[in-house]
């Protein structure tokens with residue numbers, strides 16, 4: 647198996663604030679991995695370390711077997727990591743289609759393009775020429791996912807995609823994530839929604855206070871125990 651992402655004893659900081667402590671984790675090609683933990687434990691900082699928004703000062707980060715000192719969003723996408731950020735960050739003065747085309751700017755080869763994204767999310771085709779921010783929260787999340795997929799990533803990192811969404815929309819996200827993974831994209835799903843985690847992930851990491859405190863297969867996991875690590 648190809649190891650897409652590997653953190654080994656990563657320590658990451660914002661200025662002098664030491665947030666990640668010896669974090670080791672990995673995602674293989676095609677894997678469905680969840681990263682869970684309460685608010686403020688450092689989950690987003692894992693994403694920020696990948697994108698060089700938090701500084702890596704100890705340990706190593708590798709992508710596709712190559713050491714990385716932190717990638718910018720564009721270079722990360724070129725290397726095959728696309729991020730759906732927390733809060734979606736739809737660009738307000740661009741239309742839905744323009745937001746999607748922005749995601750495709752890296753032009754990696756693969757099955758995802760405007761036509762296949764519109765097939766996955768018909769609502770985006772219907773509203774293609776309206777501003778991205780005219781969409782509902784769930785539709786904006788779909789746009790953020792579509793925009794990330796336009797880069798044909800080998801790894802899709804999703805930062806709390808269910809946040810603020812109705813359960814019926816979360817159900818739809820579970821179906822979509824499984825479809826993307828079935829088509830070969832590895833997922834790193836940062837989440838607190840147990841129902842989404844259990845429907846999508848096969849393996850998970852639990853974080854507390856900037857460290858990984860548990861790792862294992864989802865199958866056979868004590869869900870009650872997991873719940874304790876997630877509830878605020």
Ligand SMILES: Nc1ncnc2c1ncn2[C@@H]1O[C@H](COP(=O)(O)OP(=O)(O)OP(=O)(O)O)[C@@H](O)[C@H]1O
Nearest residue numbers: 660663665683684685686687688689690691692732
């Ligand atoms: N830009 C920043 N500068 C300084 N400290 C930060 C910054 N961003 C986050 N932190 C701190 O780093 C810690 C981890 O935050 P992080 O956002 O990674 O947590 P999280 O697990 O993703 O939580 P949430 O679910 O609330 O987003 C928190 O204590 C937070 O206050």
